[in-house]
Amino acid sequence: MSSLLAPELLAHIGKSAPAKKELVTRRDIRKYSIATDQRLEKYLTGDEAPPMFYVALFWEVVERNQLTPDGVFIDTLLPTLPLQRAMAGGRKIEFDRPIRPDDVLIATRTL
Numbered sequence: 001m002s003s004l005l006a007p008e009l010l011a012h013i014g015k016s017a018p019a020k021k022e023l024v025t026r027r028d029i030r031k032y033s034i035a036t037d038q039r040l041e042k043y044l045t046g047d048e049a050p051p052m053f054y055v056a057l058f059w060e061v062v063e064r065n066q067l068t069p070d071g072v073f074i075d076t077l078l079p080t081l082p083l084q085r086a087m088a089g090g091r092k093i094e095f096d097r098p099i100r101p102d103d104v105l106i107a108t109r110t111l
Contacts, residue, residue, distance in 0.1 A: 008079070021105070023104055026046035032053050054093070
């Protein structure tokens with residue numbers, strides 16, 4: 001086994017953060033759509049959210065002192081890794097239908 005996968009790190013597998021609930025607003029959809037250069041009218045009017053909208057919806061809104069030097073939120077769910085840089089390990093997303101204004105979304109995270 002790699003020395004990077006020390007027992008202290010492996011002990012974090014299965015840990016979860018509290019579920020987060022967010023209300024989707026037409027304004028947030030429009031802002032995201034403009035910022036990401038969407039072209040479809042349904043996105044620009046805020047009638048429906050682009051597929052990756054949920055990612056930004058659940059970003060933490062924090063003060064500057066809670067960011068790393070490169071502007072990334074300091075995630076307390078993640079253990080300190082023996083690497084200079086870390087990458088996302090994957091996501092599992094279940095969409096029952098398109099995201100629309102006034103939807104309430106719930107996100108759960110588990111390592």
